[in-house]
Amino acid sequence: MTSRHILDRLTSAVVRTLAFAVVLFALALAVGLYVKSRPVLYTHSLMQLLCTSAWRPRQGEFGFLPFIAGSIAVTSVAMIIAVPLSLLSAVYLAEYAPTRVRESLKPIIDLLAALPSVIFGIWGVVAIVPVVKQLGQWCGRPTTGYTVLAAGLVLAVMVLPLIISVTMDVLTAVPREAREAGLALGATRWETTRHIVLKCAAPGIVAAIILAVSRAWGETMAVLMVAGNVTRLPRSLFDPAYPLPALIANNYGEMMSIPRYDAALMFAALLLLVLVTVFNLGAQLLLFRVSRRWQ
């Protein structure tokens, strides 16, 4: 065996090991969280933990429903606002905008997507919370402004550049032949975009949305600063929410004298991990099904 062959084998062994190591690390993370949250799992049923809303750590009551609902609420609001807006922006930038506009805006959008989330949090406190407070008064729902709506808006602005950027890349990657086929049949630009380009790009766009949901779901800092963090099931846009990541960030390391409290927070982290994984797997499966139908 020559040295080139040895090097070849060595390289494949190393990259294989590294690839498995990454997967193993993720698994180890989940197992670690599970082990650490066992104390609370011994004393409470999964039903009790997931489906009740009483959160009284001192009395040993750990109902995660308000936090789960809070997370779902702020993420949903963010997506309802961000997805249509960002898709339309991406379509404009990729399909309609003059090259110069596209090429000068793309780096700015990429930069926005990479901005630290605490900046969005501060901007939320300064700009969004007062607006939401005002809005609540007009709607006859007096609030502090620290609400589901405020958190949803801040998250929406955070994930907007992310979806726009990925969707633009996906749209630009649609081959020119696909567009030409539509135009040559007498389709207008919008018809070509809607029937053909978006259809070809659909798997990539879904992937962009999955990415955005995962980002919003796990976002801690920006949400924590504007959501209000009240342990109650949110019933309207003007109610405060207390999403899971905020719960962990606000409380871990404090009040550790309370029995099973840290186990409960570990369980919150596990929940966060499991839910985001399930969502991702589900979405990937859907994507796989959809794209297989067209192959």
Add this chain to the structure above:
Amino acid sequence: MSDVLTASDTPHVRAENFSVFYGAMEAVRKVTLDISRGNVTAIIGPSGCGKSTFLRAINRMNDLIPACRTAGRLLFDGWHIYDPQVDVVALRQRIGMVFQKPNPFPKSIFDNVAYGPRLRGCTRRNELAEIVERSLVRAALWDEVKDRLHENALRLSGGQQQRLCIARALAVDPEILLMDEPTSALDPRATTRIEDLIGELRGSYTIIIVTHNMQQAARVSDYTAFFYEGDLIEYGATTELFSRPRSKQTEDYITGRFG
């Protein structure tokens, strides 16, 4: 030229000192030619000679390229193709196009062919089915796909995909069919089928085909135009051009001395 022109005498496409520029580069240089109705006209020439650019100018596909502009006149049935008033969408429905790489939509076979008619507002199921069948029959694909019209078009072979693209173009009843190297991505058998098909469509449509394959031009076309570096070097009846080329460059090209 006589003073009175009947419809069949008017050239279907006429170029008068027609040029296409990409930025400062003149890709097609002051071309003048008449393309007659119902015939097959081949455009040949080495890569980069402007033949595709000229073809794509006829249904204004070059509009997609930002730095592209034209000069001179290009007429379709006596109408200025580059008149700002022209409805490009309507123009493209009358001048269909088949591309180098088969490009079916990621839709079913039926929906591919029905796409054009649906754009024009045809929604009746029976009427659409009739158009789809007629177009597929004309494109010599019907027998192969009639039992699986609702299967994804991307499952077809390359040659079938290209015939599907021809059917799709025919479904909107164009007068002219532009073909941009339609067989360059296909194997010899599929190529023969497309060439046979071109022969069958002759007379019903004006066909303009760009090809890098001189044998193909000789086999399928009535007239041939030879382009070289943006200039139209020679244009005439195919049999004439291949047997008695007037220009030295044409002769060198068709005898394989360059290109």
